[in-house]
Amino acid sequence: MTVLWKHIARRWYSGGSDTALARKWIYAKTFKGEPSHSNFRLETEPIPATLQKGEFLAQAEYLSVDPYMRPYMLAYPEGSLMIGGQIARVTKSENEQFPVGASIFGQFGWRTHTVCNPAREEKDKPYVLPDFGQLPTSLGLGVLGMPGNTAYFGLQELCQPKPGETVVVSGAAGAVGSVVGQIAKILGCRVVGIAGTDAKCEWLLKDLGFDGAINYKRKNVYAELKSAAPKGVDCYFDNVGGDITETVLKQMNLYGRIAVCGTISNYNSNISKVTDPQRQFVFKQLRMEGFVVWRWNDRWMEGIEANLRWIREGRLAYQETITEGFDNMPDALIDMLRGGNTGKAVVKV
Numbered sequence: 330m331t332v333l334w335k336h337i338a339r340r341w342y343s344g345g346s347d348t349a350l351a352r353k354w355i356y357a358k359t360f361k362g363e364p365s366h367s368n369f370r371l372e373t374e375p376i377p378a379t380l381q382k383g384e385f386l387a388q389a390e391y392l393s394v395d396p397y398m399r400p401y402m403l404a405y406p407e408g409s410l411m412i413g414g415q416i417a418r419v420t421k422s423e424n425e426q427f428p429v430g431a432s433i434f435g436q437f438g439w440r441t442h443t444v445c446n447p448a449r450e451e452k453d454k455p456y457v458l459p460d461f462g463q464l465p466t467s468l469g470l471g472v473l474g475m476p477g478n479t480a481y482f483g484l485q486e487l488c489q490p491k492p493g494e495t496v497v498v499s500g501a502a503g504a505v506g507s508v509v510g511q512i513a514k515i516l517g518c519r520v521v522g523i524a525g526t527d528a529k530c531e532w533l534l535k536d537l538g539f540d541g542a543i544n545y546k547r548k549n550v551y552a553e554l555k556s557a558a559p560k561g562v563d564c565y566f567d568n569v570g571g572d573i574t575e576t577v578l579k580q581m582n583l584y585g586r587i588a589v590c591g592t593i594s595n596y597n598s599n600i601s602k603v604t605d606p607q608r609q610f611v612f613k614q615l616r617m618e619g620f621v622v623w624r625w626n627d628r629w630m631e632g633i634e635a636n637l638r639w640i641r642e643g644r645l646a647y648q649e650t651i652t653e654g655f656d657n658m659p660d661a662l663i664d665m666l667r668g669g670n671t672g673k674a675v676v677k678v
Contacts, residue, residue, distance in 0.1 A: 353439060385419050386444050390416050415438075416467060418430065432469070452623075472640070483620055490518045492516065494564060495563050498513075502522070550573060550577075554577065569594045581609065584614055651676070
């Protein structure tokens with residue numbers, strides 16, 4: 330398991346003030362094209378000195394940056410808190426289900442401290458992490474969290490791969506795609522990954538056990554896929570959309586299944602024009618379904634426990650790209666959207 334460190338940590342403290350302060354990143358300006366530093370504003374706010382019954386105070390340790398943040402934030406007004414999940418440690422508590430010292434996951438956004446009463450949350454309720462043993466708690470943002478469950482449920486519930494079938498994964502070196510490919514191998518499939526650098530393709534082949542890997546920036550994807558999947562494609566797990574998806578659809582087999590997880594190819598730019606795919610769907614009788622992982626909230630721990638078991642068995646590997654310092658949250662998001670990460674992109678506070 331590999332960790333890539335992206336930046337030097339910056340320390341921050343309240344300067345000796347009697348009032349403890351939390352820091353938070355604000356969505357200051359609507360995204361247009363690629364995010365830049367002008368889209369974000371760093372603010373502070375007091376941390377309450379006392380808690381009400383049912384509340385706890387959590388201090389962030391790791392924060393997530395994910396592709397979905399770019400399109401989702403367009404629905405929020407300027408001045409909103411940046412959304413996102415984090416791994417935090419409970420430092421004060423008036424809630425026995427969240428005791429002091431517990432490591433938790435919460436959808437608390439880009440902030441260093443959070444006061445939360447779970448009973449008041451209608452959805453996205455925080456939860457105490459299961460015992461990861463010697464594994465880092467940051468995995469609760471990746472393979473043992475939302476991206477891992479996205480791969481676990483999206484592949485198996487929508488694509489329903491069978492042993493011996495060929496599975497193609499785009500965005501294959503990312504937090505979701507890298508897990509999708511490995512689960513497909515565990516299920517007995519042939520797996521071809523599409524990624525954006527030779528180094529990422531080498532990682533897929535040598536470390537994760539993919540059967541084929543295509544660098545879409547350097548290779549002719551259509552020709553390379555013909556070679557890597559000579560019997561055609563049975564399942565396609567789509568993280569990118571656009572031209573790559575058009576190319577894969579042309580090589581789908583009869584009754585092929587496509588799970589649409591994301592369209593990162595057009596998050597920062599205009600949507601590319603592609604050929605109408607309906608002919609492929611009709612004559613090959615394909616099935617395509619988009620999804621967000623929250624539809625399996627009632628089975629959330631099932632996915633985490635399965636992926637944890639596979640890690641302990643040595644069948645599921647992971648990699649994290651860790652940016653140091655809360656000040657660098659915007660840099661981490663920008664870098665991830667440019668494809669700078671391998672595996673899960675995480676910020677260590």
